[in-house]
Amino acid sequence: MWKNNLSLPHNGSPDDNFSMRLILPHLRGTTTSSYFDSVPSFACGFFCAGPAASCDAYIFSIFFVYAFSMEDVLHLQSPQVVWSANRDRPVRENATVQLTGLGDLVLYDADGTMVWSTNTANKFVVGMNLTEYGNLVLLDHTNAEVWRSFDHPTDSLVIGQMLQVGQKLMASSSEANWATGKVYLTVLPDGMYAFAGVDTPLPYYRSPVYGSVLTNFSAYIALKNGSLEVFTSFRVTEVPDYRIQLPIDYYGLEFVRLDWNGHLRLYQWENNSWVSSDVLDITDPCSYPLACGEYSVCSDGQCSCPDAVLRQSGLFELIDSRELNRGCFLTNSLSCGTAQNARFLSLPNTTHFNIIYNWTTNEEHCKLSCFNDCSCKAAFFLHTDTSSGFCFLASDIFSMISVDAQSYSKNLSSYAFVKVQEHKAGLSKERIAILLVKIDQQMDLIDPRSTDMKLHLDEVFRMMNLAMWCLQVDSNQRPFMSMVVKTLEGSMDVETELDLDLVNIDLMVANRAARWNEATLQIESVLSGPR
Incomplete structure (x- = not known):
């Protein structure tokens, strides 16, 4: 059993914009002391996209990761997820992955809820391995594969992986949301297609057609080092009907991913970073379903x-x-x-x-x-x-x-x-707050879940009334800054004779937004002018 916490090998910097815990690393070059002697390799484990210090939405996944050791400290950088088990149901800290005695690989959340399973119980599974090609496999006692991640693709293909009739690459919902989205790539009996839509999927790309729609159920596409190949007619053995040429990588450090906006992109490792390029021959950028x-x-x-x-x-x-x-x-x-x-x-x-x-x-x-x-x-x-x-x-x-x-x-x-x-005029949050003060219902402005506020009600009310004092329409009735400081220090009371028919707060907010928009539209020559 593997538990999702810091007991697993992990990235150590709290400033990282991801959190990673390794279960089965297939890493190379991690014993070197040089930053440049290592290249990304496959590993599987728990991955969370977000600030490392606060991440708590993990997916059990397979990823490329750039790993190296420096002064006996393991460094993990530039991760790229190529497969995940629970993208629609992330788990939390202390979730577990377990290979049960019945041979089932199961993911449990921290509260014990089962989130995902390979459904391989009673199929004589005795071991698990991550191959050098990024394929997570469950093996029986004869070393035969019982289950493999290559047969359950998510949004990516790695070199050596195929996508067959009935399988899909499902893009994520957005760049920030990894849940299953509305765009997918699939192979049909007559070629490779990309669709967008749930209720009425519409194609936005298809490869040249060669196969027979009625008879061909063996069509597939395969990613190789240097090409993405489509097999439909099988007129010549091992010869694809359509080939998209791709750059060849010496280490095989490349994969294709269907991104959230519909672009199928090739990712390659160049000069110590990942770079991407479009795979499909769609020339008009607006022709992608989520171009904007x-x-x-x-x-x-x-x-x-x-x-x-x-x-x-x-x-x-x-x-x-x-x-x-x-x-x-x-x-x-x-x-x-x-x-x-x-x-x-x-x-x-x-x-x-x-x-x-x-x-x-x-x-x-x-x-x-x-x-x-x-x-x-x-x-x-x-x-x-x-x-x-x-x-x-x-x-x-x-x-x-x-x-x-x-x-x-x-x-x-x-x-x-x-x-x-149709827009219906309503009260802004600022207007509602002022009305609550006017009718002496300040308690409705306080978060009932905040114990700290409840323990310091006098100070909270003083701050509210001070704000009302500072918002007086007549500027002569507003406090000086020295008076504000004394009020905050508690050495001076807030003025109680206040005019609560305040300035039009909705207009004030609108003007503030207008000034902000005007400020953001300043041209470069204005911003770089004399101060």
Whole structure:
């Protein structure tokens, strides 16, 4: 049994942005004292993506890791996970992995809950091994393989691994969320395909077709050192029907991963770091289903929220203003119970990465069908003439694509109608806080779970009242800084005769946001000007 704690070999720096505990290392070069004499190798164990000091969401996984020893201290760097058992159910500190007496490899969370199993009980398993190729295998007494991780891929293929009919590489939900997402790569009897969507999967890539859809159930793809090969027709033994050439690596330090946005990327170890490049021959960056994340519009590789495209605001927000390709989210989420408050945001000259138009109808009927369907998040309509066209209802929302209006004739245009929730004016958090003070209900502002606040209520109330004093509309009624300091020290009482009809806090917050946006838009010449 292996327990997920510091008793296992682990990375020692609390400043690392990951936490790793090794169970079966297959490492090379860990006895050297030189930083540059080691190259990444495979290992399996517990891995957590996040600050090492606070990580507590681990996956049992196989990973490349750059390991080296320096002054008898093991250093682990540059990990890349290539397989995981429990990506949708992370475990905590002190979780365990156990090879039971019945031959089942089982992952238990810290509270004893079973999270994952190989389901190999009573199959005469007597041992476990991690091969030099990154394949975790369970063996019987004759050394025959009973179970292997290569047969249960997640989002990656390593050299020597195959993906067969019925198997999928499932991308993660996002760059920060490793749970199973909506994009996958698979092999069908007639070739390799990449799909996006859960309810209605739509292909955004397929390799050249050679096999027979009706008869070929032995098709597969294989990653080799220097190529990704697709086998479908088997007209010539050991000769692929389609080959994507890749760089050859002397150590075999490369793998392909289907990333969260739909890109299939080759990862290679170069100059002591991992570098990646696209594998699929998709030339238009906007053609990937999550090129700009969910709800975002892609135009020549640039990403914008739908309301920003129309020079509006308030309906959507960026998930991360520093990384625009992470996508957008609705400021007022949709729900079936409030469908009567929904409306459509109309985006002209906007389409989808791939559309299977459901039927021919008119624009209004297309929109009405989406409005009456709780699962529909957007309707896409392609005009064929002034009165009719093709309609597609999307229940999975991906990136949208802005197309050149010049590419359409006068009577052939594309629209996206995105369902949004009508905004209802409400009270801001700041306004609610002030109202609670005005009606003498400050206790409602205190976290009931905070023992520390409950033990120091007098100080908490003093801080609240001091804040009200500092927010007086009449600046002459506000305290000097010296008075604030004395109040905090307890040598002076807070003024009790306060005017609680304060400045419009909502306007103040809006102005603050506007000033922030203005500040973030300063051009380089302004920022580098004289001080």
